[in-house]
Amino acid sequence: MTRRTSLTCAAMASVGLLLAGCDGKPDGGLVNFSGDPRRGATWIKHYQCGTCHLIPEIDEAAGNVGASLLHVGTRTYIAGFIHNSPENMALWIQDPQKALPGNAMPRMGVTPQDSRDITAFLYGLK
Numbered sequence: 380m381t382r383r384t385s386l387t388c389a390a391m392a393s394v395g396l397l398l399a400g401c402d403g404k405p406d407g408g409l410v411n412f413s414g415d416p417r418r419g420a421t422w423i424k425h426y427q428c429g430t431c432h433l434i435p436e437i438d439e440a441a442g443n444v445g446a447s448l449l450h451v452g453t454r455t456y457i458a459g460f461i462h463n464s465p466e467n468m469a470l471w472i473q474d475p476q477k478a479l480p481g482n483a484m485p486r487m488g489v490t491p492q493d494s495r496d497i498t499a500f501l502y503g504l505k
Contacts, residue, residue, distance in 0.1 A: 412465045412499060413492075419500025422493045431484075435504055445484060452502040458482055465502060469494040 420437060423429065429440025433447040446458075454463050457471050458479050467478075473494040475484035489497070 414495035414499030416500040416503050419496035422497050426487050452505045465498050469498040472497050
């Protein structure tokens with residue numbers, strides 16, 4: 380192992396130990412995730428996600444074309460194939476066709492920050 384590699388591993392281990400002590404969601408958000416769930420609810424309405432999805436806590440989001448997003452924060456996979464993590468969910472929302480080519484969800488033009496905000500909201504649906 381090179382000196383640079385061992386320093387990188389040591390730095391990553393230190394970060395991991397620091398994060399291991401985090402057990403909650405400060406201020407209602409996800410640990411180490413830059414999304415705002417309040418803005419996420421607004422963006423869900425703006426991008427009309429409820430046209431296709433049933434989304435708890437969002438008025439008029441009663442679509443049945445896409446999957447229900449009830450308890451989506453506790454699911455193991457997104458679209459049955461992608462490991463469910465905040466990072467993967469944000470990437471999925473931003474460009475579902477890049478994440479899983481040929482799936483039924485269209486690209487809606489969601490920006491990277493908007494996708495993080497939407498993810499912060501959806502991860503609260505447990």
